[in-house]
Amino acid sequence: MTDKALPDQIADKLRRDILKGVLAPGQQIKERDHATDLDVSRTPMREAIRILAKEGLVLLRPSRSPIVADPSYEEISDAIEVLTALELRCGALACKHATDDDIARIQAMQDHMDDCQGKIDRIDFFELDMQFHMAIAEATQNAVLAETHSAFVRRMWRARYLSAIRKDSSARVKRQHHDIMQAFSERDVYRMCASIGIHLDALLENVKDKYASETEDLQ
The missing domain is CATH 1.20.120.530 (GntR ligand-binding domain-like)
Known part of the structure; x- marks a missing residue:
């Protein structure tokens, strides 16, 4: 069992999915759906997405689902x-x-x-x-x-x-x-x-x- 906090564990999982192309550049990350898939609440999922946004892997959008970054x-x-x-x-x-x-x-x-x-x-x-x-x-x-x-x-x-x-x-x-x-x-x-x-x-x-x-x- 990892000692990392739950949002960090979720961020690790999403980060690997982005690296492997399971979450492709430009793809939406729907908090509700991903939280359900991972059997977690939306709060730690939202915090995990913010971690990835700080890393530049995810782009946050007002009133819309965040997307996987697709830099030029x-x-x-x-x-x-x-x-x-x-x-x-x-x-x-x-x-x-x-x-x-x-x-x-x-x-x-x-x-x-x-x-x-x-x-x-x-x-x-x-x-x-x-x-x-x-x-x-x-x-x-x-x-x-x-x-x-x-x-x-x-x-x-x-x-x-x-x-x-x-x-x-x-x-x-x-x-x-x-x-x-x-x-x-x-x-x-x-x-x-x-x-x-x-x-x-x-x-x-x-x-x-x-x-x-x-x-x-x-x-």
Whole structure:
């Protein structure tokens, strides 16, 4: 049994449905119907939807059902630009301020990802990936920066997931994570930022390919 509050549990379920495409971009999320399906009241369902709205996964509409967000390529690329700036800053500060225990803990997270690769559900593995990045942000010892980074990671949740599954990128991600961890363990700010930059450049390229292919399908 999870220790999370009920709205957070519901938000987790809806978030996964959005990632898997069970709830498609532009689709309405009807509070009453979803609350009935999950056997919960409308109050925690409404709170869960607000959580997802803050993450940018859901759009709230006055007097109408909320819908799953369907951002344009320009909106996604702008968000990736901000996320890149945040992660580069997090990487630099983490190299300077992380404790040895922080580095050991994050290395253990990476080792766990290596062990799980190809053995667990894609979404479960993807969530481990995101936890890895957020743990580096937390290691900056700057709570405001970590909170801001976490918000943008969640804002980019669907785009990053679609990027991760669009191509068989597991070997690339593993290599890039190892590069990040090696630089982090040596507290090499320059290499850390270079490795993070390469990692996020691949994200932008995958997102660009995704939108390009969708445009071709419509023609």
